[in-house]
Amino acid sequence: MRSPKPTLTEQELEIMKVVWQLETATVRQVYETMLAHRRIAYTTVMTMMNILEQKGYLKKRQDDRAYVYRPSQPQKLVIRSMVREFVNRVFNGSAEPLLVHLVEGQHLDAKDLEEIRKTIRKDAKS
Amino acid sequence: MRSPKPTLTEQELEIMKVVWQLETATVRQVYETMLAHRRIAYTTVMTMMNILEQKGYLKKRQDDRAYVYRPSQPQKLVIRSMVREFVNRVFNGSAEPLLVHLVEGQHLDAKDLEEIRKTIRKDAKS
DNA sequence: GATCGCATACTAATAAATTAGTACGAAAGG
DNA sequence: CCTTTCGTACTAATTTATTAGTATGCGATC
CATH class of the missing domain: 1.10.10.10 (Winged helix-like DNA-binding domain superfamily/Winged helix DNA-binding domain)
Incomplete structure (x- = not known):
């Protein structure tokens, strides 16, 4: 299984x-x-x-x-695979366009963007 | 209608x-x-x-x-509202956690991140 | 020990999504 | 003109999702 x-x-x-x-x-x-x-x-x-x-x-x-x-699985894992599925279904698997939508679509405010910048910086180093 | x-x-x-x-x-x-x-x-x-x-x-x-x-509607518009719906359904309306998932979940590679940085910078100025 | 509250197992009604069949008309080709 | 082709309209079978009812058992209480 x-x-x-x-x-x-x-x-x-x-x-x-x-x-x-x-x-x-x-x-x-x-x-x-x-x-x-x-x-x-x-x-x-x-x-x-x-x-x-x-x-x-x-x-x-x-x-x-x-x-x-x-x-039986942590929320993060399950949600992550839901995101993956969504990206596959809607964006044919490429995540970048989703980002553009998020940024352009007023889903994210200034605070969010700051948060993201930090996350990216951190992530980029690893 | x-x-x-x-x-x-x-x-x-x-x-x-x-x-x-x-x-x-x-x-x-x-x-x-x-x-x-x-x-x-x-x-x-x-x-x-x-x-x-x-x-x-x-x-x-x-x-x-x-x-x-x-x-009857451009793809961008329709997809945008699908994203909105997804964010509502899965993340209770807040987009930031989705971003974190995208970044952490290897959905995005280095090139994507660079792209995003640019997009964010551009967007943050407006 | 009969009854009440709460739990499960089993069943099922309804709705929504997915897939496709059948009937039939117009037009194109012989 | 008759047959084939391509199109629509209408109908419907199947599956999956959603929601809930009914039967029944067990332990606590009166």
Whole structure:
């Protein structure tokens, strides 16, 4: 199972974000957290967490009465591969045009740019 | 019709890329182009181009026997809003972390970074 | 020990995305 | 004119995504 993991759908990502946030979570905890943002059924959350486990994004472990889930990969890694996929899909794999869009599209303000400059400098030395 | 256009699905984006490339295209032209990359039926392409027209991404005009389609918006604009959406979905709207991912994730090589530095400098002055 | 609360397993309804088939008309070629 | 070609319109099968219901079990409480 050297999983080239199936990709996360929109809703699945929402769940993953919550679990990453909580680090470890039961269905109920995720459910409660999501309820704060939108109407959703407990069983919906459960179904999706099961799917996420099948897809290899979550691991579950029995604990007392309920399962406790935890991410099987750090958020950074997963998001990184989502970025890679997006770049492939939209920009045919080349990241530079994405940058141009970000800079030109007012997605980034002056503070961001300063941050980036620093990051680049640091990175460029290594 | 102040269209907050429905978003493009994966396959629809493939079609749009071809049409942007050709600037103006019939179903057959798009079909031929796509055939070079993968097996697909003529009618599939037609169906999708109809959907794209309904969604407001393509305009058609009768010309001789077949319709001629053209993009109703420039590629840059559409892609920009896809980027915005992605940033919203994955990074809760803040673009800076995306940058960090790009830089750290070996998506960008040294030449890219130089390019970006220039872009940023230019942009920062305005 | 019957009932309530909470958990899971299993099932399923609905919607959206993807792919394509069939019918049919116009025109082009013989 | 009849057949082939190419085009559209309309229909639809299949898959994937999204959302949730129902059945059922277990432990705590009255």
